[in-house]
Amino acid sequence: MSTLLKFFTIGLAIIAFVSSAEEQAKPIVEWSPATPVFSQKYDWLKLKSGEWLKGDIISMYDDELEFDSKEFDTHTFDWEDVDELRSRYDKQIRFDSGEVKQGFLIVKEDHVVIISNGKEQHYPLSDLLSITSAADDRKGFWSGKISLGIDIESGNTNQVNYTVSSNIERVTPYTSFNVDYTFNYSKSRVGDVTQVVTNNSRLTAYIDWFYSYRIFFRVFDFEYVQDLQQNIENRNTLGVSLGYHFINNKRLKWDMTLGPSYQQTEYYNTVVDNNQTSAVIALSTAVDYSITSRIDFLIDYQLQFVKEDSGKRNSYFKASFEYKIHHDFDLDLAFVLNRVAKPVVNEAGEIPKPNDYQLITSLSYNF
Known part of the structure; x- marks a missing residue:
């Protein structure tokens, strides 16, 4: 009976060792938040932390973005904390050169993309000076x-x-x-x-x-x-x-x-x-x-x-x-x-x- 017990103990040890080795061999996958489905009812803001907010872009001026979140009301964010920005309405975008463009706005990967009349225009993010509403009656x-x-x-x-x-x-x-x-x-x-x-x-x-x-x-x-x-x-x-x-x-x-x-x-x-x-x-x-x-x-x-x-x-x-x-x-x-x-x-x-x-x-x- 003691011999049978020894074999049983050795078997459990072997199974535990193999299972541990298999777990260590598995690659570690980092978790990342899913990209939301961009509803056209909202503007979208992604922070450097990876968090997404939906709501309204009020304005961006003097390196500060004012954003009215649907859940958290109006907040002002340092522009350096913004990772991605998407608008649902036309915006007026002013560049350092004094040039002003109007259209749908996407800010991503150090680029500004303006979509107007079905055409895309690309600008370096470093040239961006301000963002305001294109509609005179909007509160921005x-x-x-x-x-x-x-x-x-x-x-x-x-x-x-x-x-x-x-x-x-x-x-x-x-x-x-x-x-x-x-x-x-x-x-x-x-x-x-x-x-x-x-x-x-x-x-x-x-x-x-x-x-x-x-x-x-x-x-x-x-x-x-x-x-x-x-x-x-x-x-x-x-x-x-x-x-x-x-x-x-x-x-x-x-x-x-x-x-x-x-x-x-x-x-x-x-x-x-x-x-x-x-x-x-x-x-x-x-x-x-x-x-x-x-x-x-x-x-x-x-x-x-x-x-x-x-x-x-x-x-x-x-x-x-x-x-x-x-x-x-x-x-x-x-x-x-x-x-x-x-x-x-x-x-x-x-x-x-x-x-x-x-x-x-x-x-x-x-x-």
Whole structure:
């Protein structure tokens, strides 16, 4: 019986050894996700990770792709993370040379394929500058942001500070249209006496036409300013300028404009003429630096050289941090300086201070 048991044990060992050898001899096959069937109901995006998303291509600009996923809502992806892209509608595709093509879009293997009227055109991916919708009524051209900040103080002094700001932008392969508006108001009450501490508003609007990847023309540049503390009832400036992109990549953007303008200023009250006009040399620069995927640092500086009766030098400086707490909401912290080098004396003989400072915390909604 013991001899039979030994043979049985040896047989099991031989079977186990052979089975192990067969398993080791089998080639290892790596798993790869299946390529989806491209339904014409959606645009399709494949990331470098191998994941596929279906939804809508909103736009690609400044090395960032905005994609509205059917399952995960709107997200912005770094262009370097995109492996493949397919559109179901015509797109407007702009290249570094300034050439703009329209058609169905396929981005794959470092090539851009545009299909139009049954013909394919191939371009190097490195030449691609922007992607936008070919239909004027589609939402891909427009984006916006609205912010609200409220600061309430109580005790010996009761004070309420309001800040409201908004931005609307429309980007096409050829142009960029931008409108910014900011309103600041605060009042304090001591006993039965109420006093307005701050009451100012600022609106800017401009249209940029892209001549090349670096050079653009600001063909329309308008600014409106109202500032009670600076004795400015309204100040309107209209001009044009030449712009240049010094740096324009996915982390850092820096541009500058320079050009002539015309300015008209009306004061609440003054010992001189309430209505002043002046020729203007306007200089502006803007910096947008992505510190992380959630934190952006922005600088906006504008300087106007005008006649002494209009302030001599008018400047606006804003430095802000934007922290993305959700893909639609930001928490913003901004420092703002408004300066009039030579403020105009009012009827009481008082000269406003040249500098006005603000430190603003606000919650913003992106749409």
